[in-house]
Amino acid sequence: MRTKHLSIVAATVLVAALIVGSLTALQAEAASVKTTMQSKGNQYGLTEKVREREQEHLQSPSRLWTKPLLPNLPLPPSLSEVELKIEAEGEAKNISRKAETSTSTATLTLDGKIQIWRNKGSIVVEGGSLTIGNKVYSIESGRGVFNTQTKKGVLIIQLKVVDEEGKAYLTVLQGRLEATEEAGIYNVSFKAQMLRVGQLYLLTLEGKLTTNTPLETYSINTLGGTWDHTTITVKVEDSPLAANYSSIVIKSVEDWNSTLHTFASKYSDYSYLSNISLKLTNSEDADVKIVFTDEGRFRIGGETQVSYKPNTNIFQNITVTVRVGPRYTDNIVYAVSLHELGHALGLGHTDVSEDLMYPILMRWALRGVELSTLDLYGVAQIFAWLPNGSVEGFTVPKLITLPSTIPYEAV
Ligand SMILES: [Zn+2]
Numbered sequence: 199m200r201t202k203h204l205s206i207v208a209a210t211v212l213v214a215a216l217i218v219g220s221l222t223a224l225q226a227e228a229a230s231v232k233t234t235m236q237s238k239g240n241q242y243g244l245t246e247k248v249r250e251r252e253q254e255h256l257q258s259p260s261r262l263w264t265k266p267l268l269p270n271l272p273l274p275p276s277l278s279e280v281e282l283k284i285e286a287e288g289e290a291k292n293i294s295r296k297a298e299t300s301t302s303t304a305t306l307t308l309d310g311k312i313q314i315w316r317n318k319g320s321i322v323v324e325g326g327s328l329t330i331g332n333k334v335y336s337i338e339s340g341r342g343v344f345n346t347q348t349k350k351g352v353l354i355i356q357l358k359v360v361d362e363e364g365k366a367y368l369t370v371l372q373g374r375l376e377a378t379e380e381a382g383i384y385n386v387s388f389k390a391q392m393l394r395v396g397q398l399y400l401l402t403l404e405g406k407l408t409t410n411t412p413l414e415t416y417s418i419n420t421l422g423g424t425w426d427h428t429t430i431t432v433k434v435e436d437s438p439l440a441a442n443y444s445s446i447v448i449k450s451v452e453d454w455n456s457t458l459h460t461f462a463s464k465y466s467d468y469s470y471l472s473n474i475s476l477k478l479t480n481s482e483d484a485d486v487k488i489v490f491t492d493e494g495r496f497r498i499g500g501e502t503q504v505s506y507k508p509n510t511n512i513f514q515n516i517t518v519t520v521r522v523g524p525r526y527t528d529n530i531v532y533a534v535s536l537h538e539l540g541h542a543l544g545l546g547h548t549d550v551s552e553d554l555m556y557p558i559l560m561r562w563a564l565r566g567v568e569l570s571t572l573d574l575y576g577v578a579q580i581f582a583w584l585p586n587g588s589v590e591g592f593t594v595p596k597l598i599t600l601p602s603t604i605p606y607e608a609v
Contacts, residue, residue, distance in 0.1 A: 279314075282310050283309055283407070286387075287403060288388075288401065289302065304330045304331075304403060305403075306371075306388075309326055310340070321342035321344055323342065325337060330399065334362065335361050339357075374387050383406055383409075387403065389402055389403075419545075419598075420545060420576065420580055420596060423580075428474045428581070430543070432479065432542075433482070439491075440489075443522050447520060451476045457569045461574035470585050486542045489517065499559055513544070518542055537567075544576075545577065550572065553570050554570065555572075570608055571600060574609050
Protein backbone atom coordinates (compact mmCIF):
# COMPACT_ATOMS: atom_id res chain seq x y z
CA MET A 199 0.00 0.00 0.00
CA ARG A 200 1.40 3.35 -0.94
CA THR A 201 0.60 5.92 1.64
CA LYS A 202 3.57 8.23 1.55
CA HIS A 203 3.84 11.15 -0.77
CA LEU A 204 7.13 12.81 -1.31
CA SER A 205 7.60 16.52 -1.32
CA ILE A 206 6.59 16.98 -4.93
CA VAL A 207 2.85 16.88 -4.69
CA ALA A 208 2.04 18.23 -8.07
CA ALA A 209 4.04 18.75 -11.17
CA THR A 210 2.88 20.73 -14.10
CA VAL A 211 4.48 20.46 -17.45
CA LEU A 212 3.86 23.15 -19.94
CA VAL A 213 5.25 22.89 -23.35
CA ALA A 214 6.01 25.72 -25.65
CA ALA A 215 5.44 23.97 -28.86
CA LEU A 216 7.30 24.62 -32.01
CA ILE A 217 7.19 22.91 -35.34
CA VAL A 218 9.28 23.85 -38.27
CA GLY A 219 7.43 21.68 -40.70
CA SER A 220 9.04 22.69 -43.93
CA LEU A 221 11.10 25.47 -45.37
CA THR A 222 7.98 27.56 -45.86
CA ALA A 223 5.86 26.75 -42.87
CA LEU A 224 6.33 27.33 -39.22
CA GLN A 225 3.48 25.74 -37.45
CA ALA A 226 2.96 24.46 -34.02
CA GLU A 227 0.85 22.35 -31.79
CA ALA A 228 -1.08 23.24 -28.72
CA ALA A 229 0.65 22.91 -25.44
CA SER A 230 0.24 19.79 -23.42
CA VAL A 231 -0.54 20.40 -19.83
CA LYS A 232 -0.31 17.56 -17.39
CA THR A 233 -1.51 16.70 -13.91
CA THR A 234 -3.64 19.28 -12.15
CA MET A 235 -3.90 21.53 -15.18
CA GLN A 236 -5.13 18.61 -17.21
CA SER A 237 -8.30 18.04 -15.27
CA LYS A 238 -9.21 21.69 -15.54
CA GLY A 239 -8.41 21.61 -19.21
CA ASN A 240 -10.86 18.78 -19.63
CA GLN A 241 -13.54 20.73 -17.88
CA TYR A 242 -13.12 23.57 -20.30
CA GLY A 243 -13.15 21.15 -23.19
CA LEU A 244 -16.38 19.58 -22.07
CA THR A 245 -18.04 22.92 -21.60
CA GLU A 246 -16.97 24.04 -25.02
CA LYS A 247 -18.44 20.91 -26.57
CA VAL A 248 -21.75 21.65 -24.93
CA ARG A 249 -21.53 25.18 -26.19
CA GLU A 250 -21.00 24.04 -29.74
CA ARG A 251 -24.24 22.12 -29.49
CA GLU A 252 -25.88 25.21 -28.08
CA GLN A 253 -24.85 27.10 -31.16
CA GLU A 254 -26.22 24.44 -33.48
CA HIS A 255 -29.60 24.86 -31.86
CA LEU A 256 -29.39 28.56 -32.36
CA GLN A 257 -28.75 28.20 -36.03
CA SER A 258 -31.72 25.93 -36.66
CA PRO A 259 -34.53 27.39 -34.58
CA SER A 260 -37.81 25.62 -34.45
CA ARG A 261 -40.87 27.60 -35.32
CA LEU A 262 -42.47 27.64 -31.92
CA TRP A 263 -41.01 27.74 -28.51
CA THR A 264 -41.89 24.40 -27.04
CA LYS A 265 -39.25 23.64 -24.45
CA PRO A 266 -36.08 25.34 -23.40
CA LEU A 267 -33.45 24.39 -25.93
CA LEU A 268 -30.67 25.89 -23.95
CA PRO A 269 -30.36 24.38 -20.52
CA ASN A 270 -28.24 25.96 -17.86
CA LEU A 271 -24.79 24.81 -18.76
CA PRO A 272 -21.84 24.31 -16.50
CA LEU A 273 -19.64 27.33 -16.98
CA PRO A 274 -15.87 27.56 -16.78
CA PRO A 275 -14.39 29.08 -13.65
CA SER A 276 -13.22 32.68 -13.49
CA LEU A 277 -15.99 33.84 -15.68
CA SER A 278 -16.70 37.50 -15.56
CA GLU A 279 -20.25 38.74 -15.74
CA VAL A 280 -21.11 41.93 -17.53
CA GLU A 281 -24.45 43.72 -17.74
CA LEU A 282 -25.78 44.34 -21.19
CA LYS A 283 -28.39 46.51 -22.86
CA ILE A 284 -29.26 46.52 -26.53
CA GLU A 285 -31.28 49.28 -28.16
CA ALA A 286 -31.81 49.06 -31.88
CA GLU A 287 -34.27 50.28 -34.43
CA GLY A 288 -35.01 49.79 -38.08
CA GLU A 289 -37.66 48.16 -40.14
CA ALA A 290 -39.60 44.94 -40.39
CA LYS A 291 -40.69 43.84 -43.81
CA ASN A 292 -43.65 41.51 -43.74
CA ILE A 293 -42.89 38.84 -46.32
CA SER A 294 -45.56 36.32 -45.31
CA ARG A 295 -46.98 34.57 -48.32
CA LYS A 296 -50.54 35.41 -47.34
CA ALA A 297 -49.87 39.02 -46.48
CA GLU A 298 -49.23 41.94 -48.75
CA THR A 299 -45.64 42.97 -48.53
CA SER A 300 -45.46 45.87 -46.15
CA THR A 301 -42.80 47.59 -44.16
CA SER A 302 -43.19 48.76 -40.59
CA THR A 303 -40.86 50.44 -38.22
CA ALA A 304 -39.30 48.16 -35.64
CA THR A 305 -37.57 48.76 -32.35
CA LEU A 306 -35.84 46.32 -30.08
CA THR A 307 -34.68 46.65 -26.51
CA LEU A 308 -32.98 43.89 -24.61
CA ASP A 309 -31.67 43.69 -21.08
CA GLY A 310 -29.47 40.98 -19.77
CA LYS A 311 -25.99 39.94 -18.97
CA ILE A 312 -23.03 38.43 -20.69
CA GLN A 313 -20.83 35.82 -19.12
CA ILE A 314 -17.43 36.26 -20.68
CA TRP A 315 -14.71 33.73 -20.94
CA ARG A 316 -11.79 35.34 -22.70
CA ASN A 317 -13.16 36.73 -25.94
CA LYS A 318 -16.16 34.49 -26.04
CA GLY A 319 -19.27 34.72 -24.04
CA SER A 320 -22.71 33.58 -23.33
CA ILE A 321 -25.56 36.07 -23.46
CA VAL A 322 -28.49 35.72 -21.09
CA VAL A 323 -31.42 37.94 -22.03
CA GLU A 324 -33.59 38.77 -19.06
CA GLY A 325 -36.22 40.91 -20.69
CA GLY A 326 -37.07 43.49 -23.28
CA SER A 327 -39.49 44.27 -26.01
CA LEU A 328 -39.85 44.23 -29.74
CA THR A 329 -42.19 46.62 -31.47
CA ILE A 330 -43.24 46.09 -35.06
CA GLY A 331 -45.53 48.82 -36.29
CA ASN A 332 -48.06 49.25 -33.50
CA LYS A 333 -47.69 45.70 -32.21
CA VAL A 334 -45.69 45.20 -29.08
CA TYR A 335 -44.11 41.88 -28.26
CA SER A 336 -42.49 41.29 -24.94
CA ILE A 337 -39.27 39.38 -24.75
CA GLU A 338 -39.41 36.91 -21.93
CA SER A 339 -36.03 35.32 -22.11
CA GLY A 340 -33.23 34.46 -24.43
CA ARG A 341 -29.85 32.93 -24.72
CA GLY A 342 -27.07 33.75 -27.07
CA VAL A 343 -23.43 33.65 -27.82
CA PHE A 344 -20.94 36.22 -28.88
CA ASN A 345 -17.39 36.11 -29.98
CA THR A 346 -15.33 39.22 -30.21
CA GLN A 347 -11.80 39.56 -31.45
CA THR A 348 -9.97 42.70 -32.47
CA LYS A 349 -12.97 44.85 -31.61
CA LYS A 350 -15.31 43.13 -34.05
CA GLY A 351 -17.55 40.24 -33.33
CA VAL A 352 -20.67 38.29 -33.98
CA LEU A 353 -23.82 37.89 -31.91
CA ILE A 354 -26.43 35.19 -32.10
CA ILE A 355 -29.38 35.56 -29.78
CA GLN A 356 -32.33 33.23 -29.51
CA LEU A 357 -35.38 34.97 -28.03
CA LYS A 358 -38.67 33.90 -26.59
CA VAL A 359 -41.06 36.54 -27.87
CA VAL A 360 -44.61 36.76 -26.51
CA ASP A 361 -47.42 38.59 -28.26
CA GLU A 362 -50.31 40.47 -26.65
CA GLU A 363 -52.40 37.30 -26.50
CA GLY A 364 -49.70 35.46 -24.62
CA LYS A 365 -48.65 33.34 -27.56
CA ALA A 366 -44.95 32.58 -27.49
CA TYR A 367 -42.62 32.37 -30.44
CA LEU A 368 -39.00 31.63 -30.94
CA THR A 369 -36.80 33.82 -33.01
CA VAL A 370 -33.13 34.19 -33.68
CA LEU A 371 -31.23 37.39 -34.17
CA GLN A 372 -27.87 37.23 -35.82
CA GLY A 373 -25.82 40.33 -35.81
CA ARG A 374 -22.53 42.07 -35.94
CA LEU A 375 -20.84 43.80 -33.11
CA GLU A 376 -18.30 46.55 -33.52
CA ALA A 377 -16.50 48.48 -30.82
CA THR A 378 -16.84 52.26 -30.84
CA GLU A 379 -14.40 54.86 -29.54
CA GLU A 380 -16.17 54.68 -26.22
CA ALA A 381 -15.38 51.78 -23.91
CA GLY A 382 -18.34 49.50 -23.35
CA ILE A 383 -20.39 50.90 -26.23
CA TYR A 384 -20.73 48.84 -29.39
CA ASN A 385 -22.53 49.32 -32.63
CA VAL A 386 -24.76 46.40 -33.37
CA SER A 387 -26.58 45.58 -36.55
CA PHE A 388 -29.00 42.76 -37.04
CA LYS A 389 -29.55 42.35 -40.72
CA ALA A 390 -31.93 40.35 -42.92
CA GLN A 391 -33.10 38.20 -40.09
CA MET A 392 -36.32 36.27 -40.31
CA LEU A 393 -38.56 36.57 -37.37
CA ARG A 394 -41.62 34.44 -36.85
CA VAL A 395 -44.19 36.24 -34.79
CA GLY A 396 -47.32 35.00 -36.49
CA GLN A 397 -46.07 36.74 -39.60
CA LEU A 398 -42.80 36.27 -41.38
CA TYR A 399 -40.71 39.36 -41.12
CA LEU A 400 -37.42 40.44 -42.47
CA LEU A 401 -35.89 42.55 -39.77
CA THR A 402 -33.16 45.10 -40.21
CA LEU A 403 -32.09 46.74 -37.00
CA GLU A 404 -29.21 48.94 -36.04
CA GLY A 405 -28.30 50.33 -32.70
CA LYS A 406 -26.10 50.14 -29.68
CA LEU A 407 -25.07 47.48 -27.27
CA THR A 408 -23.95 48.96 -23.98
CA THR A 409 -22.08 47.10 -21.29
CA ASN A 410 -20.78 48.16 -17.89
CA THR A 411 -17.42 46.54 -18.70
CA PRO A 412 -15.81 46.37 -22.14
CA LEU A 413 -16.20 43.03 -23.86
CA GLU A 414 -12.87 42.66 -25.54
CA THR A 415 -10.58 41.28 -22.94
CA TYR A 416 -7.00 40.19 -22.76
CA SER A 417 -6.69 37.29 -20.39
CA ILE A 418 -3.99 34.93 -19.31
CA ASN A 419 -4.10 31.74 -17.30
CA THR A 420 -1.86 31.11 -14.37
CA LEU A 421 -0.36 27.89 -13.07
CA GLY A 422 -2.13 28.59 -9.78
CA GLY A 423 1.12 28.96 -7.89
CA THR A 424 3.32 31.74 -6.59
CA TRP A 425 6.74 32.13 -5.01
CA ASP A 426 7.01 33.02 -1.33
CA HIS A 427 10.05 35.23 -1.89
CA THR A 428 10.93 37.97 -4.32
CA THR A 429 14.47 37.20 -5.42
CA ILE A 430 14.12 34.10 -7.53
CA THR A 431 17.46 32.52 -8.19
CA VAL A 432 18.17 31.13 -11.63
CA LYS A 433 20.97 28.79 -12.57
CA VAL A 434 21.79 28.38 -16.22
CA GLU A 435 23.31 24.98 -16.98
CA ASP A 436 27.02 25.06 -17.54
CA SER A 437 27.86 22.51 -20.20
CA PRO A 438 29.39 22.31 -23.66
CA LEU A 439 25.88 22.33 -25.13
CA ALA A 440 25.00 25.42 -23.12
CA ALA A 441 28.06 27.34 -24.26
CA ASN A 442 26.46 28.59 -27.47
CA TYR A 443 23.14 29.48 -25.92
CA SER A 444 23.65 30.61 -22.35
CA SER A 445 24.17 34.24 -23.37
CA ILE A 446 20.77 34.25 -25.14
CA VAL A 447 19.08 32.73 -22.10
CA ILE A 448 20.83 35.17 -19.77
CA LYS A 449 19.51 38.01 -21.94
CA SER A 450 15.97 36.65 -21.49
CA VAL A 451 16.49 36.67 -17.70
CA GLU A 452 17.73 40.26 -17.83
CA ASP A 453 14.84 41.31 -20.06
CA TRP A 454 12.32 39.91 -17.60
CA ASN A 455 14.01 41.94 -14.86
CA SER A 456 14.05 45.17 -16.83
CA THR A 457 10.43 44.86 -17.93
CA LEU A 458 9.34 44.14 -14.34
CA HIS A 459 10.95 47.47 -13.48
CA THR A 460 9.50 49.32 -16.45
CA PHE A 461 5.98 48.10 -15.70
CA ALA A 462 6.36 48.85 -11.97
CA SER A 463 7.40 52.42 -12.64
CA LYS A 464 4.71 53.04 -15.24
CA TYR A 465 1.83 51.58 -13.22
CA SER A 466 2.30 52.71 -9.66
CA ASP A 467 -0.39 50.36 -8.32
CA TYR A 468 2.05 47.58 -9.08
CA SER A 469 5.25 49.31 -7.96
CA TYR A 470 5.92 46.25 -5.77
CA LEU A 471 6.91 44.43 -8.94
CA SER A 472 10.22 46.28 -8.89
CA ASN A 473 11.11 44.15 -5.84
CA ILE A 474 10.85 40.98 -7.86
CA SER A 475 13.89 39.84 -9.73
CA LEU A 476 15.38 36.79 -11.32
CA LYS A 477 18.91 36.53 -9.97
CA LEU A 478 21.52 34.51 -11.79
CA THR A 479 23.47 32.19 -9.54
CA ASN A 480 25.82 29.24 -9.78
CA SER A 481 24.28 27.54 -6.79
CA GLU A 482 22.72 24.13 -7.25
CA ASP A 483 19.98 25.27 -4.85
CA ALA A 484 18.62 27.74 -7.39
CA ASP A 485 14.85 28.15 -7.55
CA VAL A 486 14.85 27.87 -11.32
CA LYS A 487 17.23 25.72 -13.30
CA ILE A 488 17.58 26.25 -17.01
CA VAL A 489 18.91 23.27 -18.89
CA PHE A 490 19.42 22.65 -22.59
CA THR A 491 18.72 19.65 -24.72
CA ASP A 492 19.26 18.86 -28.35
CA GLU A 493 17.29 15.64 -28.20
CA GLY A 494 13.64 14.77 -28.40
CA ARG A 495 10.92 16.04 -30.62
CA PHE A 496 12.04 18.97 -32.67
CA ARG A 497 8.61 20.53 -32.53
CA ILE A 498 8.81 21.11 -28.80
CA GLY A 499 10.74 24.30 -28.20
CA GLY A 500 10.74 24.26 -24.46
CA GLU A 501 9.27 22.78 -21.37
CA THR A 502 8.79 23.88 -17.78
CA GLN A 503 8.40 21.48 -14.90
CA VAL A 504 6.99 22.89 -11.72
CA SER A 505 6.96 21.50 -8.23
CA TYR A 506 5.24 22.90 -5.19
CA LYS A 507 5.95 22.86 -1.50
CA PRO A 508 3.87 20.07 -0.01
CA ASN A 509 0.18 20.94 0.30
CA THR A 510 0.66 24.51 -0.85
CA ASN A 511 0.46 26.55 -4.01
CA ILE A 512 4.00 27.81 -3.42
CA PHE A 513 6.59 26.94 -6.00
CA GLN A 514 9.53 24.99 -4.70
CA ASN A 515 11.71 24.47 -7.70
CA ILE A 516 11.21 24.79 -11.37
CA THR A 517 13.18 23.31 -14.22
CA VAL A 518 13.10 24.96 -17.61
CA THR A 519 14.32 22.96 -20.57
CA VAL A 520 15.25 24.86 -23.71
CA ARG A 521 15.69 22.83 -26.85
CA VAL A 522 18.58 23.88 -29.04
CA GLY A 523 20.27 22.73 -32.20
CA PRO A 524 21.22 23.88 -35.67
CA ARG A 525 17.61 24.49 -36.71
CA TYR A 526 16.84 26.74 -33.74
CA THR A 527 17.77 30.32 -34.47
CA ASP A 528 18.86 32.70 -31.72
CA ASN A 529 15.44 34.36 -31.95
CA ILE A 530 13.68 31.05 -31.38
CA VAL A 531 15.86 30.14 -28.39
CA TYR A 532 15.31 33.63 -26.96
CA ALA A 533 11.53 33.46 -27.45
CA VAL A 534 11.30 29.98 -25.92
CA SER A 535 13.46 30.99 -22.97
CA LEU A 536 11.47 34.18 -22.32
CA HIS A 537 8.22 32.19 -22.60
CA GLU A 538 9.36 29.44 -20.24
CA LEU A 539 10.55 32.01 -17.70
CA GLY A 540 7.01 33.38 -17.82
CA HIS A 541 5.89 29.93 -16.63
CA ALA A 542 8.62 29.99 -13.99
CA LEU A 543 7.03 33.19 -12.67
CA GLY A 544 3.65 31.46 -12.53
CA LEU A 545 2.07 32.46 -15.82
CA GLY A 546 0.09 29.99 -17.88
CA HIS A 547 -0.97 30.47 -21.45
CA THR A 548 -3.12 33.05 -23.18
CA ASP A 549 -5.46 32.95 -26.17
CA VAL A 550 -3.96 36.18 -27.47
CA SER A 551 -1.98 34.98 -30.46
CA GLU A 552 0.25 38.04 -30.59
CA ASP A 553 1.39 37.42 -27.03
CA LEU A 554 4.59 35.74 -25.91
CA MET A 555 2.58 33.45 -23.62
CA TYR A 556 0.55 32.05 -26.50
CA PRO A 557 1.30 28.31 -26.42
CA ILE A 558 2.46 28.30 -30.01
CA LEU A 559 5.50 30.06 -31.29
CA MET A 560 4.08 32.04 -34.16
CA ARG A 561 5.85 33.12 -37.28
CA TRP A 562 6.02 36.71 -36.08
CA ALA A 563 8.06 35.59 -33.10
CA LEU A 564 10.92 34.63 -35.40
CA ARG A 565 11.62 38.33 -35.84
CA GLY A 566 11.86 38.83 -32.10
CA VAL A 567 9.48 38.88 -29.16
CA GLU A 568 8.59 41.33 -26.43
CA LEU A 569 6.78 40.98 -23.14
CA SER A 570 3.35 42.59 -22.97
CA THR A 571 1.40 44.50 -20.36
CA LEU A 572 -0.76 41.36 -20.07
CA ASP A 573 2.27 39.26 -19.11
CA LEU A 574 3.49 41.80 -16.58
CA TYR A 575 0.05 42.45 -15.14
CA GLY A 576 -0.29 38.68 -14.80
CA VAL A 577 2.92 38.50 -12.79
CA ALA A 578 1.68 41.42 -10.69
CA GLN A 579 -1.43 39.43 -9.80
CA ILE A 580 0.57 36.29 -9.05
CA PHE A 581 2.65 38.34 -6.60
CA ALA A 582 -0.29 40.39 -5.31
CA TRP A 583 0.43 39.01 -1.83
CA LEU A 584 3.55 41.13 -1.71
CA PRO A 585 2.05 44.46 -0.52
CA ASN A 586 0.55 42.54 2.42
CA GLY A 587 3.92 41.08 3.24
CA SER A 588 2.82 37.48 3.51
CA VAL A 589 1.85 34.77 1.09
CA GLU A 590 -0.16 33.06 3.85
CA GLY A 591 -3.72 32.43 2.70
CA PHE A 592 -3.11 33.97 -0.71
CA THR A 593 -4.83 32.32 -3.66
CA VAL A 594 -3.59 32.88 -7.15
CA PRO A 595 -6.43 33.55 -9.58
CA LYS A 596 -6.69 30.93 -12.31
CA LEU A 597 -7.45 33.47 -14.99
CA ILE A 598 -6.26 37.04 -15.02
CA THR A 599 -7.87 39.69 -17.20
CA LEU A 600 -6.10 42.90 -18.10
CA PRO A 601 -8.18 45.80 -16.76
CA SER A 602 -9.37 48.32 -19.33
CA THR A 603 -7.20 50.97 -17.64
CA ILE A 604 -4.08 49.22 -18.93
CA PRO A 605 -3.74 49.06 -22.71
CA TYR A 606 -2.51 45.86 -24.24
CA GLU A 607 0.92 46.70 -25.59
CA ALA A 608 4.57 45.77 -25.45
CA VAL A 609 6.34 46.78 -22.25
ZN1 LIG B 1 4.10 27.49 -22.49
